[in-house]
Amino acid sequence: MQIDVIDELGWEPSVDAAAIGVTAHDGVVTLNGNVRSFAEKVAAGDAAERVLGVRAIANDIEVRPVGTGQRTDADIAAAAADAIAWRTTVPDERVKVAVTKGYITLDGEVDWHFQRASAEDAVRHLLGVRGVINNIAVTPRASVEDVKSRIDAALRRSAELDAKRIRVESHEGKVVLRGDVPTWNERQEAERTAWAAPGVTRVENFITITPRLL
Secondary structure (H helix, E strand, O other): OHHHHHHHHHHOOOOOHHHEEEEEEOOEEEEEEEEOOHHHHHHHHHHHHOOOOOOEEEEOOEEOOOHHHOOOHHHHHHHHHHHHHHOOOOOHHHEEEEEEOOEEEEEEEEOOHHHHHHHHHHHHOOOOOOEEEEOOEEOOOOOHHHHHHHHHHHHHHOOOOOHHHEEEEEEOOEEEEEEEEOOHHHHHHHHHHHHOOOOOOEEEEOOEEOOOOO
16 A cells, blocks of 8 residues: 555655655555645645545645745735635635744634635645644534435435445534445545535544455
8 A cells, every 4th residue: 555655646746756755554644754835745645545445644744845935924824815815705704814833724704614625725825834724613504404414415416425335413513424435535525525515514524444345
């Protein structure tokens, strides 16, 4: 598996694979090393997730901006505020930005998880960013029964998932997923499906990865 992850990192054009170390044991992959941007760190983690058999990832890569990538916290904060304002999907008046030593903290309250994710995506690619802490809260807007039924229906519609192997529990905006799927990507797809339901404020994904025998 270690070799497969290294090969996938080398295949990802947005990542300098030579700067990243990889260890793997029993499906758990650890990434370390230094990269020039937070976006590159995220891309490395995404690449590792795509490898068959990966069950969990510890992304210990450090972000060390160099040259023109070094910016003051004030510059990063201004750029982050502008980037969020340009995102039409994000109610920017409800999102606050703070920057300390290159780490951006997002606070506020939105109606949907995709708005929360969009705000983070808007700032993670900015020069000088070393990490993003997303504390934006999602306000519940639907009943427990409505959330569960919508997620169940969405799972059944997905061509990538066997919905019969996934169980959904919902309570006051929190969704718990249980069951098993054959790949990490399917586990992530189930979680993305849960987050897409209105009123979801938290998703706990306890789905296990059980590769199918050919």
